[in-house]
Amino acid sequence: MPRITFLPANITIESQAGSSLLEAARRIGVFIETPCGGKGTCQKCNVQITGSGERGEDKKRQVLICQFIVPDYDIIVELPIDDSHLFKPRGDSHPDKYLPEKHTPFIKKINLQVTEPALLDGLSDADRFVRAFQKEVECQSVDLPLNVLKDLPEKLREKDGKIIVYYYRDNNIARIIDIPSPKSPTNQRFDHSPQAYALAIDIGTTTAALLLVDIETGKVLSSHNAYNSQVECALDVIGRINYAKKNLAELRDRILKTINELTAEACKNVKINQSEILCVSIAGNTTMIHLLLGVMPEYIRLSPYTPAVFCPQMYTAFQVGINANENAPLLFAPAVGSYVGGDITAGLLCTDLARKTSIDEANNNDLILFIDIGTNGEIVLGNNDFVFACACSAGPAFEGGGIKCGMRASNGAIERVVINEDGKPQVFTIGDAAPAGICGSGVISVVAKLFRKGIIDSAGKFAERKGEYVLCEADSRTGKDKIAINETDIDNFIRAKGAIFSACQTMLESVGMSFNDVKTIYVAGGFGNYLNLEDAGTIGLLPRLDDEKYIFLGNSSVVGAYLSLVCEERRAKMFELASQITYMDLSSEPRYMDHYTGALFLPHTNKSLFE
Numbered sequence: 001m002p003r004i005t006f007l008p009a010n011i012t013i014e015s016q017a018g019s020s021l022l023e024a025a026r027r028i029g030v031f032i033e034t035p036c037g038g039k040g041t042c043q044k045c046n047v048q049i050t051g052s053g054e055r056g057e058d059k060k061r062q063v064l065i066c067q068f069i070v071p072d073y074d075i076i077v078e079l080p081i082d083d084s085h086l087f088k089p090r091g092d093s094h095p096d097k098y099l100p101e102k103h104t105p106f107i108k109k110i111n112l113q114v115t116e117p118a119l120l121d122g123l124s125d126a127d128r129f130v131r132a133f134q135k136e137v138e139c140q141s142v143d144l145p146l147n148v149l150k151d152l153p154e155k156l157r158e159k160d161g162k163i164i165v166y167y168y169r170d171n172n173i174a175r176i177i178d179i180p181s182p183k184s185p186t187n188q189r190f191d192h193s194p195q196a197y198a199l200a201i202d203i204g205t206t207t208a209a210l211l212l213v214d215i216e217t218g219k220v221l222s223s224h225n226a227y228n229s230q231v232e233c234a235l236d237v238i239g240r241i242n243y244a245k246k247n248l249a250e251l252r253d254r255i256l257k258t259i260n261e262l263t264a265e266a267c268k269n270v271k272i273n274q275s276e277i278l279c280v281s282i283a284g285n286t287t288m289i290h291l292l293l294g295v296m297p298e299y300i301r302l303s304p305y306t307p308a309v310f311c312p313q314m315y316t317a318f319q320v321g322i323n324a325n326e327n328a329p330l331l332f333a334p335a336v337g338s339y340v341g342g343d344i345t346a347g348l349l350c351t352d353l354a355r356k357t358s359i360d361e362a363n364n365n366d367l368i369l370f371i372d373i374g375t376n377g378e379i380v381l382g383n384n385d386f387v388f389a390c391a392c393s394a395g396p397a398f399e400g401g402g403i404k405c406g407m408r409a410s411n412g413a414i415e416r417v418v419i420n421e422d423g424k425p426q427v428f429t430i431g432d433a434a435p436a437g438i439c440g441s442g443v444i445s446v447v448a449k450l451f452r453k454g455i456i457d458s459a460g461k462f463a464e465r466k467g468e469y470v471l472c473e474a475d476s477r478t479g480k481d482k483i484a485i486n487e488t489d490i491d492n493f494i495r496a497k498g499a500i501f502s503a504c505q506t507m508l509e510s511v512g513m514s515f516n517d518v519k520t521i522y523v524a525g526g527f528g529n530y531l532n533l534e535d536a537g538t539i540g541l542l543p544r545l546d547d548e549k550y551i552f553l554g555n556s557s558v559v560g561a562y563l564s565l566v567c568e569e570r571r572a573k574m575f576e577l578a579s580q581i582t583y584m585d586l587s588s589e590p591r592y593m594d595h596y597t598g599a600l601f602l603p604h605t606n607k608s609l610f611e
Helices: 022-028 127-134 144-159 185-189 237-270 286-293 342-350 440-452 487-511 526-530 531-539 556-566 568-580 591-598
Strands: 005-006 009-015 046-051 060-065 074-076 110-113 141-144 162-171 173-179 199-205 207-214 220-227 279-284 330-333 369-372 376-382 386-395 413-419 424-431 468-474 485-487 516-526 550-554 582-583
Touching: 005 022, 046 173, 110 127, 127 141, 127 144, 144 173, 162 468, 173 279, 199 237, 199 342, 199 556, 207 237, 207 556, 220 237, 237 286, 279 286, 279 342, 279 556, 330 556, 342 369, 342 376, 342 516, 342 556, 342 568, 369 487, 376 487, 413 440, 413 468, 424 468, 440 468, 440 485, 440 487, 440 531, 485 487, 487 591, 516 556, 550 556, 556 568, 568 582
Parallel strands: 005 074, 141 173, 199 279, 279 330, 369 516, 386 582, 516 550
Antiparallel strands: 005 009, 046 060, 046 074, 110 162, 162 173, 199 207, 207 220, 369 376, 376 386, 413 424, 468 485
């Protein structure tokens, strides 16, 4: 069989001639994204192929890995070097900023003295444990998992019945998670004082983020993030749902792999064992949670858009496949719609909607607008009297998708553009690396500058019929293609920004209000980290308001997952907010299409909105 060598990883595999090159890459864990799901339409999976062929001549050519069929001779595949990474958020989204004064973690700890066994007392070790436990903890019953029961006799006798118990309450049932042994290596490391940890996880369509938390102090010990490996299969939610029709198990395995690799990295960083992780709090959009659980998401996209579940029950880490203590409960943030998921309800814990607890604050009826900008735009509008939420399909333009030279925000992505007086561009890239493409914030920047300079008109058309604007010329010496933005790119982007703005406008009008009535606009999500307000106003994405009205949250989803983990009051508030949210279906709102049509220009047909 022909041998395939992947560079720069220098991994070689044998594969059947006539088989898919993409499948060969996936079998050995070689990553290259295929946003279109391997259909060959996005043109993003270019690789260089070198092979001897029939004449024995080494030929180097560029192909799409998803469309290339393995030939009957050895080949070398050169993948694009991806040194991408996630960047420090512009918004201050560190959990410590939101840590409540009252620390009441979901997982409880109790020091217990269990009586010693007596001859003919008729009590088992489990009986004596339950009796001692119920004297200290009021509950109807105690759930003692088999793996804990197996070790109970030895642990009760190690220190004459003195044990530490970690548990949580499920209604009126106390569920035991772990009884750590004083002889374990963990306890010896910590002077015989057992430690307990938890994870807060955000599962995004593009990225996953994870925080390792000390349960007893609430302190974040380690923070990690990575791309959701499902992006290799499809870039957006609808693409994932379609891919799941035949490949649901693969998508589930991929997100579990991402989470478990992040978990291993965090444990290695803090020098703990994964079995010491006693709880996992998870927030994610409705589709991502379905895929994590291996539940078919097909009916999320079909009318009447009904998911299998809005808020899954508390499964254990073992049941789902997350590498933690097998009894660790998984806490899911509740979704309120097919496209308004737990990432949004968790994110609301970072806003004033969740922090109005005192009498004075309760009397403050300020209006807030929460916007999570991504492939889908999720928007929440509310105060003490009402909370509305909606979702709109913005498309992948904000994340570099649907743009010919687009890419995600990673090293080499053009994030800002300055156009000089002579009309020539000056580009600034993430990481100061050589330009490799243009990300969402870069598209906003260049479109805004082109419009201000009069190079494009309000419809996004070039005034001099150029057809495109070149940001970086091609370099034949390095083989780099030119980086440019064309009218089709601009049109896709205008549609994306129009969807976001018109959704906000429609929601405000539904309650008889305008942007001027909003006290605070929260911008969440990775895209908001790099958003320039001046440029956003120029293109008509966000209204021109005082900068003080805007608060950039960064990844509010993982912060919300963290808060629901360390504070029972905040967790209850999240569910309370979810129950109060009225989901607005924009497709049934005739005003939405009117506003959307008006927003398909730069900045808008109603320019007064952006003065």
